Amino acid sequence: MAVVSCQSLQEETHNDIQAMSKDQHSFAKPQKVVIKHLDLNIEVDFEKKSISGNASYDIQNNGSNEVVFDTRGLNIEGVTIGEGEQETSFELGEAREFLGSPLKVDIKENTKRVNIYYSTGKEAHALQWLNPQQTADKKHPFLFTQGQAILTRTWIPVQDSPGIRFTYNAKVKVPKELMAVMSASNPQAKNETGVYEFEMKQPIPAYLLALSVGDIVFKPVDERTGVYAEPSVIDGAVYEFADMGKMLDAAEKLYGKYQWERYDVIVLPPSFPFGGMENPRLTFATPTILAGDRSLTSLVAHELAHSWSGNLVTNATWDDFWMNEGFTVYFEKRIMEALYGEDYVDMLSVLGFQDLQGEIDDLGEESEDTHLKLNLAGRDPDDGMTNIAYEKGTLFLETIEAQVGREKFDVFLNKYFETNAFKTITTETFLEYLDNELLQPNQINMNVDEWVYGPGVPANAHAPVSERFEKVEVSINRFLANYNPSELETEGWTTHEWLHFVRNLPDNLTIDDMAKLDEAFGLTNSGNSEIAAAWFEKSINNNYEVAYPKMEEFLIKVGRRKFLVPLYKGLAKTEEGKKLAKEIYSKARTNYHAVSTNTLDALLGIES
Numbered sequence: 001m002a003v004v005s006c007q008s009l010q011e012e013t014h015n016d017i018q019a020m021s022k023d024q025h026s027f028a029k030p031q032k033v034v035i036k037h038l039d040l041n042i043e044v045d046f047e048k049k050s051i052s053g054n055a056s057y058d059i060q061n062n063g064s065n066e067v068v069f070d071t072r073g074l075n076i077e078g079v080t081i082g083e084g085e086q087e088t089s090f091e092l093g094e095a096r097e098f099l100g101s102p103l104k105v106d107i108k109e110n111t112k113r114v115n116i117y118y119s120t121g122k123e124a125h126a127l128q129w130l131n132p133q134q135t136a137d138k139k140h141p142f143l144f145t146q147g148q149a150i151l152t153r154t155w156i157p158v159q160d161s162p163g164i165r166f167t168y169n170a171k172v173k174v175p176k177e178l179m180a181v182m183s184a185s186n187p188q189a190k191n192e193t194g195v196y197e198f199e200m201k202q203p204i205p206a207y208l209l210a211l212s213v214g215d216i217v218f219k220p221v222d223e224r225t226g227v228y229a230e231p232s233v234i235d236g237a238v239y240e241f242a243d244m245g246k247m248l249d250a251a252e253k254l255y256g257k258y259q260w261e262r263y264d265v266i267v268l269p270p271s272f273p274f275g276g277m278e279n280p281r282l283t284f285a286t287p288t289i290l291a292g293d294r295s296l297t298s299l300v301a302h303e304l305a306h307s308w309s310g311n312l313v314t315n316a317t318w319d320d321f322w323m324n325e326g327f328t329v330y331f332e333k334r335i336m337e338a339l340y341g342e343d344y345v346d347m348l349s350v351l352g353f354q355d356l357q358g359e360i361d362d363l364g365e366e367s368e369d370t371h372l373k374l375n376l377a378g379r380d381p382d383d384g385m386t387n388i389a390y391e392k393g394t395l396f397l398e399t400i401e402a403q404v405g406r407e408k409f410d411v412f413l414n415k416y417f418e419t420n421a422f423k424t425i426t427t428e429t430f431l432e433y434l435d436n437e438l439l440q441p442n443q444i445n446m447n448v449d450e451w452v453y454g455p456g457v458p459a460n461a462h463a464p465v466s467e468r469f470e471k472v473e474v475s476i477n478r479f480l481a482n483y484n485p486s487e488l489e490t491e492g493w494t495t496h497e498w499l500h501f502v503r504n505l506p507d508n509l510t511i512d513d514m515a516k517l518d519e520a521f522g523l524t525n526s527g528n529s530e531i532a533a534a535w536f537e538k539s540i541n542n543n544y545e546v547a548y549p550k551m552e553e554f555l556i557k558v559g560r561r562k563f564l565v566p567l568y569k570g571l572a573k574t575e576e577g578k579k580l581a582k583e584i585y586s587k588a589r590t591n592y593h594a595v596s597t598n599t600l601d602a603l604l605g606i607e608s
């Protein structure tokens with residue numbers, strides 16, 4: 001293949017993407033050649049911190065002489081074509097920021113199989129290699145992957161676009177004392193060989209490929225659901241997630257049959273950068289939702305709901321991210337309502353609405369990033385993945401529901417999931433579907449375009465109210481009117497009420513006020529990660545340094561970005577605070593996944 005200069009390669013690639021594919025974040029040209037099935041055969045080496053092996057693809061070739069894969073930081077050792085493994089030439093293009101390099105493989109017009117031999121490099125951002133100290137049991141190392149949005153290409157050469165679905169089988173060799181699990185059919189016990197085989201029969205996009213390796217054990221919750229975790233974590237996790245089966249039943253009753261057979265959750269070490277990740281058949285979850293009282297399980301409902309919105313009906317590009325997350329938050333709340341009632345969900349809605357307002361304040365009222373439909377061309381998709389997709393997305397759907405009534409909306413959503421199962425959807429296709437199937441038949445005139453292509457929150461938003469929170473607000477006001485904390489009616493408050501209480505305390509309290517609350521309610525020492533994180537944020541804003549040692553401990557242990565960003569950001573507002581933030585970060589950084597360090601390096605102005 002001719003060597004092209006960086007400049008012209010970029011232009012060529014850019015034009016190709018424009019012409020051939022609407023996904024700006026993949027080099028693949030699926031109209032020419034698209035992958036249909038992956039056979040992955042890899043070995044996980046904890047010593048070298050590398051995965052190596054081969055990825056063999058069955059392809060659908062529409063008569064092209066070239067197939068293009070996405071890669072980032074991979075060492076490509078060789079490529080062969082056909083069952084007979086004929087050597088072929090390939091070219092790894094110039095690396096582009098976020099996107100990595102296109103791997104262009106020469107094939108024949110009748111080529112049906114491509115085998116890529118590779119190993120991961122130093123900068124495999126999907127992977128987090130943990131040493132024993134960074135796990136719960138501190139005995140064995142651990143590895144997990146995080147693919148969404150465009151990180152799967154850092155550990156597997158693949159057509160890494162949410163619009164491209166394929167089935168996969170995998171064979172994974174790991175050290176004998178460890179077990180491997182994937183977003184596929186999974187083992188429930190270790191075996192002696194350290195070799196595990198997996199099958200994912202339903203076609204999925206690359207961002208849902210996932211692997212965890214560690215000292216992992218399994219316990220069932222019921223016939224269809226169960227939990228994976230380190231030995232010391234498993235019993236608590238089984239207790240916490242006791243209602244998983246009921247959630248699954250409720251979800252099926254709402255929007256149709258669960259298409260993925262089993263539903264399990266793996267509780268990962270605390271450095272996992274997200275609350276949860278909807279890897280099919282096996283949700284990856286942070287241990288910070290193990291509150292001990294089952295109060296943070298809406299996260300499980302959320303990841304489960306993705307089994308329909310996201311995994312079954314998938315956003316076509318990352319510009320359509322709200323199609324994944326907005327629908328999922330809506331669905332999550334419907335599951336929680338079915339199990340725990342309306343007043344529970346009203347609390348979730350108000351908290352979500354506050355998150356939305358906070359996000360709009362941060363981004364700016366007129367920011368294009370407050371549109372539901374995003375324009376992430378030339379940007380890391382991760383930058384656009386804010387609360388807007390989640391909270392404005394669900395608010396849009398709730399506003400439609402309020403207009404047509406729940407009954408009709410549910411019929412519509414059932415049909416939506418059925419019609420679009422195992423397909424991808426753009427915002428535009430959805431809007432057309434919405435208009436034809438729901439709005440026109442019911443003669444509803446809605447400002448749909450304002451919601452989707454406009455900034456902020458439209459005036460007709462179905463704003464949430466919570467009676468239980470109104471009582472919390474009474475307590476806040478009493479405290480501000482100098483009542484003693486013991487005189488506030490906090491009895492029977494759940495996590496969400498405490499969260500509302502802490503979040504809505506003003507930012508000009510005296511140290512004495514903060515200390516009074518802390519003494520009465522043990523907030524600095526709260527074992528509930530949500531309450532603790534909200535309290536630490538309040539402590540920063542009110543200069544309540546008593547909480548700092550605990551906060552530092554939290555920041556060193558927990559890698560969940562949602563908690564980290566507000567705390568580091570809060571600290572960085574003052575010179576002194578920024579110094580402390582950098583000090584803590586220098587100790588904590590090795591415990592964070594690349595997803596979190598990417599954000600925090602930028603936030604604290606640290607060269608990575």
Ligand code: BES
Pocket residue numbers: 148149273274275276277278298299302303306325385390562
């Ligand atoms: N799919 C997301 C996580 C994600 C989003 C990963 C964007 C990479 C890029 C997952 O379903 C999610 O939304 N997790 C939330 C929890 C949820 C209850 C809102 C989280 O991690 O906080």
Ligand code: ZN
Pocket residue numbers: 302306324325328
């Ligand atoms: Zn989600």
